[in-house]
Amino acid sequence: MSDTYDEPELAGYEPHGAKPLRSARAKTFMRVVVILGIAALVLPGILTTYGLAKATAQAACAANVAYRAPSATGANAKFELFGQGGIGWQCYSVGAYGGDRRPIAPLGLIPTYPSQATLPG
Numbered sequence: 762m763s764d765t766y767d768e769p770e771l772a773g774y775e776p777h778g779a780k781p782l783r784s785a786r787a788k789t790f791m792r793v794v795v796i797l798g799i800a801a802l803v804l805p806g807i808l809t810t811y812g813l814a815k816a817t818a819q820a821a822c823a824a825n826v827a828y829r830a831p832s833a834t835g836a837n838a839k840f841e842l843f844g845q846g847g848i849g850w851q852c853y854s855v856g857a858y859g860g861d862r863r864p865i866a867p868l869g870l871i872p873t874y875p876s877q878a879t880l881p882g
Contacts, residue, residue: 818868822850826854849868
């Protein structure tokens with residue numbers, strides 16, 4: 762092997778110097794397109810997950826209210842950061858106890874239907 766080893770692909774290569782390959786305007790445009798593309802890929806998944814969690818929380822809340830407050834006229838599930846059970850879905854009865862909205866049960870971050878172990882005896 763010789764001491765002056767040159768890559769054949771780089772033979773005759775002249776660097777561009779101080780001039781960048783792309784203008785600042787082109788870089789900004791590409792960054793915007795990439796950010797919009799990532800948002801377009803991620804946002805539908807987030808919205809679908811939220812919609813499914815909301816439907817599950819509403820159904821689990823209706824089951825909880827039917828068992829714990831049979832006189833209630835409805836159930837309402839809301840996602841709260843500072844609810845009685847911490848961060849997560851909170852279940853409220855509607856129309857029971859003289860028409861007030863009363864907390865029934867915390868459903869957690871991932872709402873599930875109540876099991877026999879979680880229901881009071």
